[in-house]
Amino acid sequence: MNLFKPEKPDPALLDQLNQILEQISTGRVVQNLPKELPLFVDPAQNQLSKNILLLARQYNESFGFMQDLARGKLDTAPPIRNYFSNPFKSLHSELLHLTWQIQQIAKGDYEQKVSFSGDFSHAINSMIQILQQKEDLDKINRENEIKLQKYADELAYLNNKLMELAITDALTGALNRRQFDTQMEHELQRSQRFGKTFSLVMFDIDYFKQFNDHYGHQAGDQVLITLSQFVKNEIRQTDRLYRYGGEEFTIILPETDLRNASLLTEKLRKKIEFTNVEYQGNNLPRITVSFGVASYSQQIQEPAHLIHAADKALYHAKNSGRNCVRLFKDNFVT
Amino acid sequence: MDEFNFNWQQLGDIQEGRPNLGNMTSVTAYRLMQYTMRAVLEHEFGDEKTKQLLIQSGRLAGKAFCQNILDTSLPLNKFIAQLHEKLIEHSIGILRVEKADPETFSFVVTVSEDLDCSGLPLQGVTVCDYDEGFIEGIFHIYTQQNFIVKEIDCWATGERTCRFTIDVNDQEMTTT
Numbered sequence: 468m469n470l471f472k473p474e475k476p477d478p479a480l481l482d483q484l485n486q487i488l489e490q491i492s493t494g495r496v497v498q499n500l501p502k503e504l505p506l507f508v509d510p511a512q513n514q515l516s517k518n519i520l521l522l523a524r525q526y527n528e529s530f531g532f533m534q535d536l537a538r539g540k541l542d543t544a545p546p547i548r549n550y551f552s553n554p555f556k557s558l559h560s561e562l563l564h565l566t567w568q569i570q571q572i573a574k575g576d577y578e579q580k581v582s583f584s585g586d587f588s589h590a591i592n593s594m595i596q597i598l599q600q601k602e603d604l605d606k607i608n609r610e611n612e613i614k615l616q617k618y619a620d621e622l623a624y625l626n627n628k629l630m631e632l633a634i635t636d637a638l639t640g641a642l643n644r645r646q647f648d649t650q651m652e653h654e655l656q657r658s659q660r661f662g663k664t665f666s667l668v669m670f671d672i673d674y675f676k677q678f679n680d681h682y683g684h685q686a687g688d689q690v691l692i693t694l695s696q697f698v699k700n701e702i703r704q705t706d707r708l709y710r711y712g713g714e715e716f717t718i719i720l721p722e723t724d725l726r727n728a729s730l731l732t733e734k735l736r737k738k739i740e741f742t743n744v745e746y747q748g749n750n751l752p753r754i755t756v757s758f759g760v761a762s763y764s765q766q767i768q769e770p771a772h773l774i775h776a777a778d779k780a781l782y783h784a785k786n787s788g789r790n791c792v793r794l795f796k797d798n799f800v801t
Numbered sequence: 802m803d804e805f806n807f808n809w810q811q812l813g814d815i816q817e818g819r820p821n822l823g824n825m826t827s828v829t830a831y832r833l834m835q836y837t838m839r840a841v842l843e844h845e846f847g848d849e850k851t852k853q854l855l856i857q858s859g860r861l862a863g864k865a866f867c868q869n870i871l872d873t874s875l876p877l878n879k880f881i882a883q884l885h886e887k888l889i890e891h892s893i894g895i896l897r898v899e900k901a902d903p904e905t906f907s908f909v910v911t912v913s914e915d916l917d918c919s920g921l922p923l924q925g926v927t928v929c930d931y932d933e934g935f936i937e938g939i940f941h942i943y944t945q946q947n948f949i950v951k952e953i954d955c956w957a958t959g960e961r962t963c964r965f966t967i968d969v970n971d972q973e974m975t976t977t
Contacts, residue, residue, distance in 0.1 A: 560899065579882055
């Protein structure tokens, strides 16, 4: 039989405890929380009162942390030795870790794996896997692009080479006859359109047949190569040297009148006269060259006419003792 | 290793010695050994000295673990990822990095489901002294620098994960 008569609860204290629990249950910070509550005489009621006060303190301590956590603000430190917020502290820790991992992933580190974080683990790990696959694919694409570029460069180089071979004379490296014909058309059209002039130089080696007969065709070929190289080095970048046939060459001089073409040709003639041709370690006898020069004008507006005029001038040079320059001017050779 | 009479070979050939029971034991068995030993040490040498001895032992274990289990040639992030995997593989705990500054080698990491303390009754103080030394030893071998590892949260203080700060120690260490 219980001899203790239960103490009648203090209505004011009960009201205070009720207010605390009501504020907690409605998600508000407990206002005016006392450090201590008046003691009940009954130990059970006293313990209940202490536990409610402890709960309210932990709740209040957690409140700001949990609010910030809900907003994704992770730099608010969790309250220490606060058991009320333990699940949120675990979540806070997970989120801090996930944040760090995502930062690493953003830096391209796909080694990180998330373990034991429930759905987060699957989502993050799947993302890492996809990013890794994408990067692998990007890497392969980049490598393929580099390879493709290399092939394209090689192809372009070979195309250029092929193009060069198609328009170049194999022996001398001068442009070939076909290219000469094309360029002559081009220069004539350009001169007609812009009212400019250009000159054609035709030259061949004096006594070349006798030279070949005496020193052999290989030596003759070496003369052609040396002469071609020499002339290419002497003329401007815009001028072009062509092998017209046999030992006969032409030079197209864009935007050059007869006078300037004459000066250039005379300079070439003099230099060729003193140019050595080395063959099998020895110098061959020096050669001389005869030149014929003609320019585009009112009277000469067809490629064939210009070639004919330059050829006529060359013919005159040959008949004037060779090793000289002759000009076609106003239907006369001078 | 160092001045202590310990090397990895002393752990023996577990596969040969335990063909049926294998490499794993229960957490109960581990903690039974750890906490009885701790109780005796505390009784014989006091709390502070026991704490020091446990940190020293952990450091020795961490160094040996790093030298024998981990690839120290990896760059930092890969090394941490590897450490995470190996700690799970050996059922030691789940390592997670919360903050890392690779410039200063300063970290905050957590170890969840920690072998030493997860599930312990509340004691009001951190108890993972051995873990502190263990982490310190690993980072020392990896970086050849000395570290101060401090447990700031522990299951035994009411947290749900153990949290450690790891910082370079510029002072010369007095113990191994």
